[in-house]
Amino acid sequence: MAKTTHKPTEPTFESALERLEQIVSEMEGDKLPLEELLGRYEEGTRLVKVCQERLTSAERRIELITKNAAGGVTLTEFDPTSPPPVAEPAQRSAPAKRPPADDEVSLF
Numbered sequence: 001m002a003k004t005t006h007k008p009t010e011p012t013f014e015s016a017l018e019r020l021e022q023i024v025s026e027m028e029g030d031k032l033p034l035e036e037l038l039g040r041y042e043e044g045t046r047l048v049k050v051c052q053e054r055l056t057s058a059e060r061r062i063e064l065i066t067k068n069a070a071g072g073v074t075l076t077e078f079d080p081t082s083p084p085p086v087a088e089p090a091q092r093s094a095p096a097k098r099p100p101a102d103d104e105v106s107l108f
Helices: 013-028 034-063
Strands: 065-067 073-075
Touching: 013 034
Parallel strands: none
Antiparallel strands: 065 073
């Protein structure tokens, strides 16, 4: 399975989420001056973006695992530039037509 690589400066999802929790705790208190609050807010918005990107990537990877028509599982290599595959709907067979009885009238 391919591993996703992150830029060396970008935190993992878990570390970004942990730092976000710390920022929220700090901002909920009334001890930070306005400039530091703004700095924490900016950092928090960057971390939210990182977390959202990681979740979107994970969701797309999960979508790549699809069932084929025979019921087996097909795993496709993740390509973030391509749209996720569309699952093929199961084909339904048309109901069998029965011949009309002698006393029935059929319009079709």
